[in-house]
Amino acid sequence: MKPFKKVNYRELELYKDVAEEDWNDWTWQLKHVVRDIPTLKKIIPVDALLEADLEKCLLRFRMAITPYYATLMESEYHRDVVRLQAVPTINELERVIDDHDDPLHEDVDSPVPGLTHRYPDRVLLMVTHVCSMYCRHCTRRRVVGSRDTHLTKAQIDRCIDYIRNNPVVRDVLLSGGDPLTLPDDRLEYIIEQIRAIDHVEIIRIGTRTPVVLPMRITESLVTMLRKYHPLYVNTHFNHPDEITEDAKDACARLADAGIQLGNQTVLLRDINDCPLIMKKLMHDLLKIRVKPYYIYQCDLSAGISHFRTSITKGIEIIENLRGHTTGMAVPTFVVDAPGGGGKIPLMPNYLLSQSDRRFALRNYEGVITTYTQPDKVFSNCGRCNICNEDGKDYRPLDGVAKLLAGEKICLEPANLIRRKR
Numbered sequence: 510m511k512p513f514k515k516v517n518y519r520e521l522e523l524y525k526d527v528a529e530e531d532w533n534d535w536t537w538q539l540k541h542v543v544r545d546i547p548t549l550k551k552i553i554p555v556d557a558l559l560e561a562d563l564e565k566c567l568l569r570f571r572m573a574i575t576p577y578y579a580t581l582m583e584s585e586y587h588r589d590v591v592r593l594q595a596v597p598t599i600n601e602l603e604r605v606i607d608d609h610d611d612p613l614h615e616d617v618d619s620p621v622p623g624l625t626h627r628y629p630d631r632v633l634l635m636v637t638h639v640c641s642m643y644c645r646h647c648t649r650r651r652v653v654g655s656r657d658t659h660l661t662k663a664q665i666d667r668c669i670d671y672i673r674n675n676p677v678v679r680d681v682l683l684s685g686g687d688p689l690t691l692p693d694d695r696l697e698y699i700i701e702q703i704r705a706i707d708h709v710e711i712i713r714i715g716t717r718t719p720v721v722l723p724m725r726i727t728e729s730l731v732t733m734l735r736k737y738h739p740l741y742v743n744t745h746f747n748h749p750d751e752i753t754e755d756a757k758d759a760c761a762r763l764a765d766a767g768i769q770l771g772n773q774t775v776l777l778r779d780i781n782d783c784p785l786i787m788k789k790l791m792h793d794l795l796k797i798r799v800k801p802y803y804i805y806q807c808d809l810s811a812g813i814s815h816f817r818t819s820i821t822k823g824i825e826i827i828e829n830l831r832g833h834t835t836g837m838a839v840p841t842f843v844v845d846a847p848g849g850g851g852k853i854p855l856m857p858n859y860l861l862s863q864s865d866r867r868f869a870l871r872n873y874e875g876v877i878t879t880y881t882q883p884d885k886v887f888s889n890c891g892r893c894n895i896c897n898e899d900g901k902d903y904r905p906l907d908g909v910a911k912l913l914a915g916e917k918i919c920l921e922p923a924n925l926i927r928r929k930r
């Protein structure tokens with residue numbers, strides 16, 4: 510297999526004297542995060558106009574770029590995909606009519622500060638506001654990159670109490686900020702407590718460190734994490750250029766510890782809004798043992814409108830993947846519903862028409878085919894063990910699933926005018 514790009518940081522004057530041992534030490538990287546214009550100028554050319562814009566931007570939003578990620582920028586090229594994700598532009602100060610500070614209502618659906626409980630059986634625990642690199646397209650820019658703080662121990666304990674007291678929670682998703690900016694012992698404190706809760710089945714960590722700070726994935730970190738299986742890690746690669754030998758090694762360390770890796774990509778204009786780039790990204794991810802999980806339509810957070818593209822583009826990307834390549838390389842394209850409705854999957858239409866018995870379907874080649882349904886479709890439902898013994902855990906349903914289960918005959922908006930007459 511062709512090797513991925515190897516970073517040679519010594520090519521940059523700024524880092525040429527850095528010892529390899531320091532470079533590969535994530536705490537050194539964090540201490541040397543690029544936060545100001547003079548340092549940035551030593552990495553990429555910044556002309557006077559750009560500098561004036563940057564100054565204005567930095568008054569509103571912070572910049573933070575790990576030295577590792579900074580060396581991936583093509584210095585001469587303004588539209589470089591790494592640079593676009595890392596260096597602020599004046600567009601961030603623009604606010605368009607559909608922008609919101611908290612489009613996903615993560616603060617509204619939050620029973621305790623730091624925790625969002627949106628779906629019936631799983632919660633999002635934002636353990637920190639800190640990231641090693643502040644992505645310019647971040648959906649949580651209202652908190653991330655404006656306060657440089659981890660949650661306090663007291664706040665974490667309140668969140669964990671909430672999980673402990675809510676037996677419906679079977680899946681806890683650690684996010685932030687980036688949970689892996691916490692030192693190992695603080696992270697272990699959180700994971701250990703959550704693992705000790707009987708009703709929590711799985712723990713997931715969402716982190717961008719394999720992309721922006723791969724040296725954070727140390728042997729001691731994975732030795733700690735593997736004690737708490739079943740544990741999953743979702744990372745956030747947006748472009749094939751981000752998959753370097755270092756990123757590959759970081760993912761290998763996690764995968765070797767038995768941790769399944771998934772990837773969440775954000776669909777970004779001028780970065781990855783192209784079926785060919787996306788196909789290469791998905792292939793390269795599978796090569797480093799990461800399973801593509803989601804492609805997100807870019808949220809309506811304020812200051813990122815310049816990154817947004819159409820939903821149509823996302824559907825076109827899925828059209829170009831499904832059938833054309835390995836099924837495992839095809840993620841689910843989702844829109845995270847403004848107002849807190851959660852993720853809504855969208856895809857091309859494969860169902861062309863239907864009659865009593867037959868479906869007319871089309872495949873990726875445009876071949877139109879039929880599937881005939883059996884006459885007898887009612888199952889022997891209601892007699893197996895799941896219904897009789899564990900049924901109570903699986904019974905509570907909401908929305909359309911409730912209609913299909915026959916528990917409700919219709920769903921209505923809360924303030925239906927017709928009802929008031």
Ligand SMILES: *Cc1c(COP(=O)(O)O)cnc(C)c1O
Nearest residue numbers: 625626627628631632633682852
């Ligand atoms: C995305 C998300 C989850 C997890 O969703 P999955 O589809 O299970 O990966 C949970 N809670 C919140 C608030 C989310 O935004």
Ligand code: SF4
Nearest residue numbers: 640643644647686717
């Ligand atoms: S790593 Fe995630 S939370 Fe942090 S800045 Fe990037 S998108 Fe935002």
